Amino acid sequence: MKDYQPISLTDLCNVNAEIIGANTTPTLGQQTFHGLPFHISESEKCFLGFGEGVNTDSIQVPISASPKRVIFVHRLLESRIPEGEPIGKLIANYVFHYTDGETESVPIRERFEIGSVPQGWGQQTFLAIPDRQESLASRHEGPWGSAGNRQTEVSQGTPRDYYLWTWKNPRDDAEVASIEIQPQERRFIVAAITLGSLDEDPIPRRPRREVKITLPQSDDADKPFDMEVNVDRGVATYPYPLPENAPDAFINDDFKGWGESQNNKSSPAYVEVSATPSASVEVKNQGETLGTVNWGEVEEKGVVQPNERVKVEVIDSGRNWVHTTVIDEDTGKPVPCRVHFRSPHGVPYAPHGHHAHVNSNMGTWHVDIGGDVRLGQISYAYIDGTCQGWLPRGDVIVDVARGFEYTPLRTTVNIEPGQRELTLRLKRWCNMNAERYFSGDTHVHFLSTQGAHTEAQGEDLGVVNLLLSQWGHLFTNTEEFIGRPTTSADGRSIVYATQENRQHLLGHLTLLGLKEQVAPWCSDGPGEAELGG
Incomplete structure (x- = not known):
């Protein structure tokens, strides 16, 4: 038997496609769901139909095989x-009937092993999965109205026509003679059944793993990055370029704390994969x-x-959920800062709630702002001195x-199995506040007031x-203007939402400390003001 073998239900089908609704066009024929093959009859009668007003008698499906798994395609x-x-x-x-006379009966319950279509919000099934896989959004294009959704990068799988439910044979190599479907009163259909001969869950359940991709030939490696990774029985994230520099060169670089040149080439790269063997x-x-490689x-x-x-290489070393504290070496207290964590291969591990790649490493003018900053290859997370998340x-x-008054820290630490805490220390090398000099920024756009404080x-x-x-x-930051400054609760920072007036010939004028807005903000047409001036 093939690794996954569809069986034909055509001779047993008793209802046509109209049972799921007039003017519907369900998927029929040879189908692939989640990388698994299925055969749905294309005859006039294409489903096994059950329930009151349809058929309340059992139907026996002959099997005569010893599957490890049986995958049902059905729908309430x-x-x-x-x-x-x-x-x-x-x-x-x-009811699974073995050739030795033993039976195994499994209840099929609503929102557990089977569900209805369309799926209501929050009505996902617990043990069955939709016929459509979770997927990535198109990386570089899409409808303008989906720009916000595009930042999520992913689309949840929802049922188009069916749900898939997997039965695991508890008797391993025992031969199943037939499957008896015993209906209750509710109407439902069975569209397809596929037998699995592999000792694996046909739906991936394990978390994603980091994978390094190397292109050995320079003709491939030196091309501008435009990589795509596809997985038939699983999922893969967007791939990203890895840094060109070796770890020692990165650690000893003169620009510690200030990013790294972006690698725009195709190799090396990494992607995260969750898949069946x-x-x-x-x-x-x-x-x-x-x-193409086999994941197993x-x-x-x-x-x-x-x-x-x-060349494809698993570089996942396992991970711990670690609580990190960054301490000011002089005060002994947590100090706000920005942080970046990475594996020796260069795979970033952002603190939870932050982004390993701001806006998927694409342009970010007025998009995906606040809480993170990207300097070339590196995305940093702004934290209050504490953060938590996965570390390898x-x-x-x-x-x-x-800032400029602390010595940046770029070093290697070791995370032991079971380790849950990490402490880092920053050292201030000068204190201009003590000399009554105070640093500030007179030109900031797009952030919220709280984001600006952070x-x-x-x-x-x-x-x-x-x-x-x-x-x-x-118009941006309209809602932030209150005509007075705000001071953080700890008194460390002041944010004043004020105004920049701009005009092509007269230039850009920053108006600090406004109590009332000065209108119009900008004039003389694009790109400062409205089309037509």
Whole structure:
């Protein structure tokens, strides 16, 4: 038997497609859901239909095989949950008859093993999955109205027509003679059944793992980065370039705390993958397939090179959820700053709530602002001196900075198995406040007032002027203006939402300390003001 073998239900089908609604066009014929093959009858009668008014008798499906798993494609046709009925309504029993006379009966319950379509908000099933996989948004294009959703990078899988539910054979190699579907009163359909001969869960349940992709040939490696990784029985994130510099060169660089040059080449790169052992992982660059590897082989061997053009390597060393505190060495107290964590390979580990790649490493003018800053290859997270999140076990490179009066910290720490705490220390090398000099920024756009306080303290700034302004037909920070400064609760920072007036010939004028707005903010047409002036 193949790794996954669809069986034909055509001779048993008793209802046509109209049972799920008039003028509907469900998917029929040879189908692939989550990388698994299924056969849905294309005859006039294409489903096994059950329930009151349809068929209340059992149907016996012959199997005569010893599957490790059986995957059902089915769908509930009516639900009373919106009317207040509790979840878990018994819809049917699927009874597995072994050739030795033993049986295994499994209850099929609403919102557990089966669900209705369309799926209501918050009505996902607990044990079944939709026929459509979770997926990535198109990386570089899409409708303007989806720009906000695009920042999430992902789309949740929802059912188009069916749900998939997997039964695991508890008797391993025992032969199943048939499957008996015993309906209750609720109407439902069975569209397809596929037998799995592999000892794996056909739906990936393990968390994603970091994978390094190397293109050995310079003709491939030196091309501008445009990599894509596809997984049939699983998921993969967007791939990203890894730093070109070795860890020692990065740690000893003169620009500690101030980012790193962006690697725009195609190699090396990394991606995160969650997949079944039988999954195929395809690596493409510039639209061309460079190679395909089996995920189970990659996990087993660690490194697989299917040809001379691509090498795939698992670099996941395991991870701990670590609480990090950055201490001011002079005061002994947590100090606001910005931080960056990475593995020796260069894979970033952002604190929870922050981004490893701000806006997917794309342009960020007035997009995805606040809480993070990207300096070339590196995205830093602004923290109040504490943060938490996943860090890889073993060596971790940390890069911590706070303005110009603290010595940046760029070093390697070791995360032991089970370690939950990490303490880092920053040293102030001068204190201009003590000499009555106070740093500030007179030209800041787009942040919220609280975001400006957070970033000001992370950069050791005393004052930030947050400027309202206009950009063509766009007005920004209107809601921040209150005509007076705000001071943080600890007194460390002052933010004054004030105004920048701009005109092509007269220039840009920053108006500090305004109690009332000066209108119009900008004039004389794009890009300062409205079209037509």
